[in-house]
Amino acid sequence: MSAEETAGQLTPESTDAVQACVQGAINDKAPLEVVGGGGKRFYGRPVAASSTLSLAKLSGVIDYQPGELLVVVRPGTSLAELERTLAESKQALAFEPPHWGPQATIGGTVACNLSGPRRVRAGAARDHLLGFEAVTGRGQIVRGGGRVVKNVTGYDLSKLMCGSFGTLAVLTELVIKVLPAAETERTVVVTGLDDAEAIALLILASRSPHNVSGLAHLPRGVRVPQGLSAASGSGDSITLIRVEGPAPSVDHRAPEIAGLTKRQTVSLEAEASTSVWSALREVEPLAIDPGERLWRVSVPPTVSATCRAALSKAASSPEQPRAFFDWGGGLLWCVLPASVAASAVHRVAQDAGGHARLVRSAGAPQGVDGDDAVDQAFSPLDGANRAVHQRLKLAFDPSSVLNPGRMYAGL
Amino acid sequence: MPLSYRRSGSVQFRHPMHLPEPDQERLAKKDAAVKALLVVLPRECVLFSSEDLIAYECDGVSAYRQAPMAVVLPRSTDEVSAVMKILHGLQLPVVPWGAGTGLSGGALPLGDGVTVALSKMRQILEIDLDNGCAVVQPGVTNARITQAVQADGFYYAPDPSSQIACSIGGNVAENSGGVHCLKYGVTTNNLLGLEVVLADGEVLRVGGKSLDAPGYDLMGLLTGSEGLLGIITEVTVRLLRKPETARAVLAVFDTVEASGQAVADVIAAGMVPAGMEIMDKLAIEASEDYAKAGYPVGVEAILLIEHDGPEVEVNYLLERTETVLRAAEATEIRVSASEQERLRLWAGRKAAFPAMGRLSPDYYCMDGTIPRGALATVLGKIRELSGSYDLRVANVFHAGDGNLHPLLLYDGNVPGELEKAEQMGAEILKLCVDVGGVLTGEHGVGIEKRDLMTYQFNERDLDAMQHVKCSFDAESMLNPGKMFPVLRRCAELGAMHIHDGKLPFPELERF
Numbered sequence: 050m051s052a053e054e055t056a057g058q059l060t061p062e063s064t065d066a067v068q069a070c071v072q073g074a075i076n077d078k079a080p081l082e083v084v085g086g087g088g089k090r091f092y093g094r095p096v097a098a099s100s101t102l103s104l105a106k107l108s109g110v111i112d113y114q115p116g117e118l119l120v121v122v123r124p125g126t127s128l129a130e131l132e133r134t135l136a137e138s139k140q141a142l143a144f145e146p147p148h149w150g151p152q153a154t155i156g157g158t159v160a161c162n163l164s165g166p167r168r169v170r171a172g173a174a175r176d177h178l179l180g181f182e183a184v185t186g187r188g189q190i191v192r193g194g195g196r197v198v199k200n201v202t203g204y205d206l207s208k209l210m211c212g213s214f215g216t217l218a219v220l221t222e223l224v225i226k227v228l229p230a231a232e233t234e235r236t237v238v239v240t241g242l243d244d245a246e247a248i249a250l251l252i253l254a255s256r257s258p259h260n261v262s263g264l265a266h267l268p269r270g271v272r273v274p275q276g277l278s279a280a281s282g283s284g285d286s287i288t289l290i291r292v293e294g295p296a297p298s299v300d301h302r303a304p305e306i307a308g309l310t311k312r313q314t315v316s317l318e319a320e321a322s323t324s325v326w327s328a329l330r331e332v333e334p335l336a337i338d339p340g341e342r343l344w345r346v347s348v349p350p351t352v353s354a355t356c357r358a359a360l361s362k363a364a365s366s367p368e369q370p371r372a373f374f375d376w377g378g379g380l381l382w383c384v385l386p387a388s389v390a391a392s393a394v395h396r397v398a399q400d401a402g403g404h405a406r407l408v409r410s411a412g413a414p415q416g417v418d419g420d421d422a423v424d425q426a427f428s429p430l431d432g433a434n435r436a437v438h439q440r441l442k443l444a445f446d447p448s449s450v451l452n453p454g455r456m457y458a459g460l
Numbered sequence: 461m462p463l464s465y466r467r468s469g470s471v472q473f474r475h476p477m478h479l480p481e482p483d484q485e486r487l488a489k490k491d492a493a494v495k496a497l498l499v500v501l502p503r504e505c506v507l508f509s510s511e512d513l514i515a516y517e518c519d520g521v522s523a524y525r526q527a528p529m530a531v532v533l534p535r536s537t538d539e540v541s542a543v544m545k546i547l548h549g550l551q552l553p554v555v556p557w558g559a560g561t562g563l564s565g566g567a568l569p570l571g572d573g574v575t576v577a578l579s580k581m582r583q584i585l586e587i588d589l590d591n592g593c594a595v596v597q598p599g600v601t602n603a604r605i606t607q608a609v610q611a612d613g614f615y616y617a618p619d620p621s622s623q624i625a626c627s628i629g630g631n632v633a634e635n636s637g638g639v640h641c642l643k644y645g646v647t648t649n650n651l652l653g654l655e656v657v658l659a660d661g662e663v664l665r666v667g668g669k670s671l672d673a674p675g676y677d678l679m680g681l682l683t684g685s686e687g688l689l690g691i692i693t694e695v696t697v698r699l700l701r702k703p704e705t706a707r708a709v710l711a712v713f714d715t716v717e718a719s720g721q722a723v724a725d726v727i728a729a730g731m732v733p734a735g736m737e738i739m740d741k742l743a744i745e746a747s748e749d750y751a752k753a754g755y756p757v758g759v760e761a762i763l764l765i766e767h768d769g770p771e772v773e774v775n776y777l778l779e780r781t782e783t784v785l786r787a788a789e790a791t792e793i794r795v796s797a798s799e800q801e802r803l804r805l806w807a808g809r810k811a812a813f814p815a816m817g818r819l820s821p822d823y824y825c826m827d828g829t830i831p832r833g834a835l836a837t838v839l840g841k842i843r844e845l846s847g848s849y850d851l852r853v854a855n856v857f858h859a860g861d862g863n864l865h866p867l868l869l870y871d872g873n874v875p876g877e878l879e880k881a882e883q884m885g886a887e888i889l890k891l892c893v894d895v896g897g898v899l900t901g902e903h904g905v906g907i908e909k910r911d912l913m914t915y916q917f918n919e920r921d922l923d924a925m926q927h928v929k930c931s932f933d934a935e936s937m938l939n940p941g942k943m944f945p946v947l948r949r950c951a952e953l954g955a956m957h958i959h960d961g962k963l964p965f966p967e968l969e970r971f
Binding site: 114155168201204255257298338351402404437438443457 | 493506552588589590591592613634635637640641645648649656662663664665666668669670671672673674675676677678679680681683686691698701702704705712724728730731769770772773776777829830831832833853858861862863897898899900901902903904905909913916917918921922923924925927928929930931932933943955
């Protein structure tokens, strides 16, 4: 159900106003679809809500202290704007979150626990949320965490907020750790490796002492980001390894990385490198045609190549899935026809020791009856996990007014 | 749904260090408990005679002691689960115990409860360098993980100063830190998976070898939960490649404030050193007297900075750091030229805590975190408090991440001095909160800081934490009396019991 079809869109501009919205929803037994900028509605299950609670107007930087390496922001703050503000002080969000469109907000980014290629080195959004204020599904304003990096005072509720897709509480303020931006970067590019060879090289690089901060592999058949087409003129596969840091360090490490393979390598310098990784972060190499779905499969790096092969088998086509690897193989982005059952994708991912998430469907709007992928957007939880999840949901949102069903049915 | 919660309503503790009063009804169950435990565990894994229990009377906070009813030493997850089922059936509370080195009294036993010690579960189950991780049992010491992989050039990053003795299970329970947190994070940033046994004996596995997991971040929630949510039975830690090299620089300053400013300047210059430590005059004198690391005595403050990484990078960063330190008016700068020199520079810092024994019969180690910019204010006020309480204070500061360790020197044999030190300690922690910091940076709340929780959090914030507790342990069987200033019934909070993932009428769309 999209916002246009619903009666109301609530756009509170203060924490108290958010509380009033949630309280109203509790009183009226009218669930809310909670969104930041609404740019990631496609991610997860559809929410059966009476109205949309948009945090787009609860925005702005409250406090930015470069010396303390932290920024305090409201959830509706545009991710692009926040990144520009940080860049003015030569700082950045080290977890390199994807935007997936211009509406991306910091609140939505944290709620979905999004992180980009640098995840392998710098951690995910969950590693950078130091504290928060939120309105729980009980309509209570609570604070968790703090404004310092090192803090073990009580349960780490920030972790619970990160990646809970707004199903437990509505974030109204976030304290985020920031770090100095890398002085410069370079990417070593190798072409023509098959999946297994490429993953082996990425593992070798990740095991090296060269502090790599990006490890990706683009098999044949995906859209090659601009700036790389020269390297892959013949449509060969492309393997990329990034190093970042002070120039003398990058100058030293990049050749060491190139020395890990006997093949010829090409280097992408500063801006060319930045633009390629930004394309990977945004999953640009994968176009989703009608009747296809974009999946995100998180697995141990060593099994990612076999995992892709298993998905090919599930799709009964060697051409499928169109896919690429990030996080040194730990993250497999792939496009599969909608005819491949969600349960099959989850089985492959879980058999490999990981999990899968449906990120986006094309041509099949969410909410279509009988679409198993809509029911099972996220890999199913086992009994013990499900029980704890349900109890947490009941504890924080007993009336189930916040994004009900966004992650799992009944959650 | 009525819960079989044995205490009547909310219990407010009377004294800072008070645990719930031992319950006669529970004490009377000792024989039955021992008998049942001996069915699932061999004789040597169940301790119940008073002489066997002495070793478990206290953890690293030795001022508070209490013998548990019994101690069990399970050898596997199955045994932990079997033990928990028995104790849950008998409604006896459980206190998890790693290595007993904790600094907040988190493992202080309950007189009417059973301590579950994980020290027999100390196998390294798997080392998987290609996936950058190791799977270990909870009783493995922090240092042993690194020892097991260092020949291959790897290490486990969090390095609490007790790392030779402290267990990884305890590290997870306390979300332990160390001196390299600014660059490498604390325990929670270096884990991939956990297995825990819940209060009713159910086994919960979260995460694994991939970088994230489906659903809520239960691993993040369990890390630092101080044994109140589950018993950690297996840990998958992330391993990092050991940096090619590390070098340290020691800078001397005329005031502690100037050393604090230098830290800010280093960060402002865009550098994130592996470690930044400040010691004040008294800490320097004590450690020099004890460790003879060659620190300049009589100076007001020293700042120790370490960079690690590829040699080229470390050399480059050290040069820049020196420039910053000079501009910050350091009166002396020493840079390590060899690994021996680096270790020597660190030797004084590492000896700071044991060195206190030379200065005073007892010391009380505080653990607040403050915004780095508040250092001057906080140290000034600590000086005032030191005067008004007439207790000497030595300051050791993880300056990179704002984690302050004032060491309050007192004599426990002088009546009233311990209480005085506790009071002053509480004032310092409140001060940390006042300037925008927190009560504890890496030692945990435990029993020590439990009653100060209301100073940092309001009732709603604490209720939210209590909701988490109730979601894992509705009957408050795990480590009751720790972390929360008031024991509350889950029923009061409007929680609801779900067994084995099965809601009453699961077919209803009730959410």
